[in-house]
Amino acid sequence: MQLHVSGLSYVYPGGEKALDNINLQVAVGENVGLVGPNGAGKTTFFLCVGGVLSIPQAVVQVAGLDPARRDQRRLLPIKIGIVFQDSDDQLFSTTVADDVAFGPLNLGLPLPEVRRRVADALTQVGLSGFDSRVPFHLSGGEKRRVALAGILAMQPEILLLDEPSSHLDPRGRRELIGLVNSLSVTKIIASHDLEFILETCRRVVILDAGRVVADGSARVLLSNPALMNDHGLEVPHSLTPHVSPHHRKGIE
Ligand SMILES: Nc1ncnc2c1ncn2[C@@H]1O[C@H](COP(=O)(O)OP(=O)(O)OP(=O)(O)O)[C@@H](O)[C@H]1O
Numbered sequence: 001m002q003l004h005v006s007g008l009s010y011v012y013p014g015g016e017k018a019l020d021n022i023n024l025q026v027a028v029g030e031n032v033g034l035v036g037p038n039g040a041g042k043t044t045f046f047l048c049v050g051g052v053l054s055i056p057q058a059v060v061q062v063a064g065l066d067p068a069r070r071d072q073r074r075l076l077p078i079k080i081g082i083v084f085q086d087s088d089d090q091l092f093s094t095t096v097a098d099d100v101a102f103g104p105l106n107l108g109l110p111l112p113e114v115r116r117r118v119a120d121a122l123t124q125v126g127l128s129g130f131d132s133r134v135p136f137h138l139s140g141g142e143k144r145r146v147a148l149a150g151i152l153a154m155q156p157e158i159l160l161l162d163e164p165s166s167h168l169d170p171r172g173r174r175e176l177i178g179l180v181n182s183l184s185v186t187k188i189i190a191s192h193d194l195e196f197i198l199e200t201c202r203r204v205v206i207l208d209a210g211r212v213v214a215d216g217s218a219r220v221l222l223s224n225p226a227l228m229n230d231h232g233l234e235v236p237h238s239l240t241p242h243v244s245p246h247h248r249k250g251i252e
């Protein structure tokens with residue numbers, strides 16, 4: 001197992017219990033959709049697994065590393081990359097190229113290698129030619145792509161994508177689906193865009209009030225109206241039973 005989570009709970013300093021005894025195993029190369037209503041704990045889960053929030057030792061294993069151990073947390077960015085829900089949390093340099101280069105430079109890679117990774121990552125997200133633009137002067141969708149490029153340039157083994165399709169126009173969203181499906185790394189994708197999840201993930205985990213309430217086939221779980229309704233979700237359009245032409249005639 002590449003990601004191993006056993007009994008992960010998290011309480012914010014204010015007392016809000018955001019995660020309640022999460023157990024999850026993700027194998028190498030798996031794509032897992034993480035869905036659930038606002039406040040379910042999706043982002044908190046990413047922040048715990050990615051070493052941003054502090055958790056107890058021996059609860060999470062990320063590609064053999066324990067994010068709770070200081071010495072191992074240093075190595076985490078090589079193994080796991082988070083694309084944050086809000087790109088403004090991720091972008092801080094004065095040019096797009098500097099932003100994407102930040103991670104690879106921190107890894108101590110030689111400059112030609114850094115330049116190659118930056119160019120490749122910007123091409124992958126459809127932003128070649130944006131090198132000298134100012135991240136803060138980009139549109140929401142463009143910022144999202146820069147943030148993703150910065151993580152891709154690190155070539156992590158596990159990608160955590162938090163609402164990756166938000167702010168993207170339909171073409172950008174379609175291109176992102178193609179890009180996500182072309183990357184063979186392990187991915188966990190948190191999203192309210194269930195059609196996006198269906199196109200990228202065979203497995204889905206449903207989170208509600210900090211607990212895993214279902215874990216299984218995306219098609220099976222997302223097409224279950226009672227399950228969706230109980231957890232503030234809706235069966236995506238592509239999985240709703242089609243109204244037969246005969247029936248449609250009757251209601252016209
Ligand atoms: N910094 C924080 N301090 C205190 N409580 C927080 C903080 N961030 C999140 N929470 C609380 O933790 C719970 C889980 O929030 P989280 O952001 O993980 O949910 P989410 O599933 O990502 O929601 P969304 O779909 O809105 O992105 C919520 O009840 C939220 O109010």
Ligand SMILES: [Mg+2]
Pocket residue numbers: 042043044085162
């Ligand atoms: Mg969130």
